[in-house]
Amino acid sequence: MASMQGGQLPADANPSPINFSRVLQGVLFNSQLRDLTPFLLRKYQKKEQVTMDEMLLTVDQSYHQHFLGMFREYCESINLGFGIEIRQADPFGKVYDLVPILGLTYSGILDEEENIVSKVDILIFILTLIFLEGNCVSEEKLRKQLARWEMLAHKENISFREPWRFIVEDLVWTEYLSYRQVPNSDPARFEFLWGRRTLAETSKMKILLHAAKLNSEDPKAYPELYEEALDEERRAASARE
Structure with missing residues (x-):
């Protein structure tokens, strides 16, 4: 996975969505x-068990x-790569549930089987980047990050x-x-945010836990992000009461 390559970050930095073991990448x-x-993935989207x-x-x-x-290694790859x-x-290891850890259904983006790993990789990468950047990312910055993704993908002979x-x-x-256009920007600048489907399917805490796991870190090592995600969890719980 091209966007999940990179080194470990210090504990006082934001978790990076770009660290993925070459061994696990090789599995996918x-x-x-x-x-x-x-x-x-078809089974997962239909909410079916698999044998x-x-x-x-x-x-x-x-x-x-x-x-x-x-x-076991393949299962870990699916967990890290797709959530x-x-x-x-x-008890016999013949039947398995496909459990959504990130919550994302990938509905509408995996209808064609071509490049499905890369498509999911890009989606999770962007959602994580948006959270890390303060819940939005400029078009300019995302283009730069995508150029880096394409460079790494080319090195790994991944065609997308x-x-x-x-x-x-x-x-x-x-x-x-x-x-959307950045409010009051002149000349006009544009930015990306989480869409309605993302807000309905996942949460900041799930994205943070996933990013931290990719980097073999404790999510609490990023106190500001963790507190923000925790606040969202509390508000959601209050709304359900």
Whole structure:
């Protein structure tokens, strides 16, 4: 995952959404598993359980034994890459629930199986960046970050045509992102915020926990962000009472 590469940050800095183990990245881009991840995402979006037999049907028979040996690593990759936990649902390890950790459904952006890992990577990266930047990010800054993403993707031989178009069309159209003119800006400047679907599906705390996990950090190591996310949790709880 191109946007999830980078070093560890000091504890007094913001958590970065750009740190992802090359080992785990290699799992998601493993050509032997190219059919499994889209299959799991379809199951996830339908809120269906998945069996080990179903998963093995998507993997070449000659790779079955190796897959079983690396299954825990694959589960960790799906958790870090998509915010989805593959949780054992029976005592025999044959049936699994696909549990939303981030809460994102990815509805409307994964209809085509091409580049699904990169699409999710970009979405989570932008949502995290918006939170870290004070709940909005300028178009100029996002373009610079995307250029960095494309550079890293090119180094890793990851092909994704027109990522900016995916952002301003798909992610805005599906309301994962909101795109607006900065108030009172002259000449006009534009910025991105979380869209209505993002606000409905996830939370600042979930995004912070995910970013901290990517960096092997405790979310409380970022007290200002943690307090902001906690305040949002308290307000949501009060609204439900």
